[in-house]
Amino acid sequence: MRALLVVNPAATTTSARVRDVLIHALASEMKLEAITTEYRGHARDLGRRAAESKDIELVVALGGDGTVNEVVNGLLHNGPDLERLPGLAVVPGGSTNVFARALGLPNDAVEATGAILDALRERxxxxxxxxxxxxxxGSEDEGVPSRWFTFCAGLGFDAGVVGRVEQQRERGKRSTHALYVRQVVRQFLDESNRRHGAITLERPGEDPVTDLVLSIICNTSPYTYLGNRPMYASPEASFETALDVLSLSKLSSVAAARYGTQLLTSTPERGPHGKHAVSLHDLTDFSLHSKVPLPFQMDGDHLGLRTSVTFTGVRRALRVIV
Known part of the structure; x- marks a missing residue:
C-alpha cells in the first residue's frame, strides 16, 4: 500500500520526537511518503494531490481537527467517490481532536497509530x-466557495468564541480548555452577541424557523469536548445520518445559564432542551439567513462573518480507517 502522511508540525500535543516515532511505525507497514505542512491550506493541497494520484490508497492526517478538515477538503475537491478516492486515517495531534475521538480512536497519537495499523491489517x-x-x-455570500466539514459548524455565538480563541492564539496564548472557557464568558458579556431574532432557518417543504440567536450544526455526536468531558449538542447526530441542528431563540443570562448547564451535563441520550431550544434531526438540505453579519465556524476554524449559508448533509461521503 502506498500512503501519504500529512504532518502538521504545529500540532499542539505531539513533539518532533513523537512524530518521528509515528512516521517510523507507519513506514514499517506501508510505502509511506511523509510531508510536513508549510502554510495554511497546504494540507488541503496535499489532499487534492492524493485524490488526483493514481496510486495513493491512503492519506494519514497527523494533526488536529483543522489539519483533518483541510485534508478532507482536498480529497473531496471534486466531490465524493468511494471507489476512486484514497481512504483517510487520522492520528490526533491537536488540543481537542473531536473527529478522531468521535470515530472511537484513542486521544493519544501513539495509541491511535497502533489502532490504525491494526485496522489496516484487519481491513x-x-x-x-x-x-x-x-x-x-442570491445572497451577498453567493460567491463564497463551498467547504466540507467533518463534525460541526456554527453561526453566531459559538463561532464568535472560536474567533476569540484564534485571536488569543495569534497573540501567543496556548490552546487550552481554560482559554476556551474564558472566551465563552467574554463572548457572552459582549451585549452585541445577544441579539434576538437574527437568524432564520429554512428547509424545503417546511415553515421557516425564525428569531434564532445561534445555530450549531452537527455531523456527529458529541459536538465537542471540554477536557475529557464530551458535550452533546445534538445527541442523535451520527456519521450514518445527515445533519442535526441545535438552535436557541434566547440567550439572556438565565437562558444562557440553563442551556450552558444542560450542555455541560449532556449525555448521549439527552442534550439541551426547553422552550427556547430548537432541535432538528437528519437534515439533508437547509439554509441559515441572518439579518446582520454573524461569526461562522466549521470544524473549529473561524471563517469570518456571514449572513447566509446553505448546508447539505452528504451520506457515505468518505472512507475512514478505524
Whole structure:
C-alpha cells in the first residue's frame, strides 16, 4: 500500500520526537511518503494531490481537527467517490481532536497509530457522512466557495468564541480548555452577541424557523469536548445520518445559564432542551439567513462573518480507517 502522511508540525500535543516515532511505525507497514505542512491550506493541497494520484490508497492526517478538515477538503475537491478516492486515517495531534475521538480512536497519537495499523491489517474501515456549506445563491455570500466539514459548524455565538480563541492564539496564548472557557464568558458579556431574532432557518417543504440567536450544526455526536468531558449538542447526530441542528431563540443570562448547564451535563441520550431550544434531526438540505453579519465556524476554524449559508448533509461521503 502506498500512503501519504500529512504532518502538521504545529500540532499542539505531539513533539518532533513523537512524530518521528509515528512516521517510523507507519513506514514499517506501508510505502509511506511523509510531508510536513508549510502554510495554511497546504494540507488541503496535499489532499487534492492524493485524490488526483493514481496510486495513493491512503492519506494519514497527523494533526488536529483543522489539519483533518483541510485534508478532507482536498480529497473531496471534486466531490465524493468511494471507489476512486484514497481512504483517510487520522492520528490526533491537536488540543481537542473531536473527529478522531468521535470515530472511537484513542486521544493519544501513539495509541491511535497502533489502532490504525491494526485496522489496516484487519481491513477495517467505516464510511461516514460529511457536511457541506456554501454561500446561498442570491445572497451577498453567493460567491463564497463551498467547504466540507467533518463534525460541526456554527453561526453566531459559538463561532464568535472560536474567533476569540484564534485571536488569543495569534497573540501567543496556548490552546487550552481554560482559554476556551474564558472566551465563552467574554463572548457572552459582549451585549452585541445577544441579539434576538437574527437568524432564520429554512428547509424545503417546511415553515421557516425564525428569531434564532445561534445555530450549531452537527455531523456527529458529541459536538465537542471540554477536557475529557464530551458535550452533546445534538445527541442523535451520527456519521450514518445527515445533519442535526441545535438552535436557541434566547440567550439572556438565565437562558444562557440553563442551556450552558444542560450542555455541560449532556449525555448521549439527552442534550439541551426547553422552550427556547430548537432541535432538528437528519437534515439533508437547509439554509441559515441572518439579518446582520454573524461569526461562522466549521470544524473549529473561524471563517469570518456571514449572513447566509446553505448546508447539505452528504451520506457515505468518505472512507475512514478505524
Amino acid at each position: 477495517r474501515e467505516r464510511t461516514v457522512s460529511l457536511g457541506l456549506a456554501a454561500g446561498t445563491p
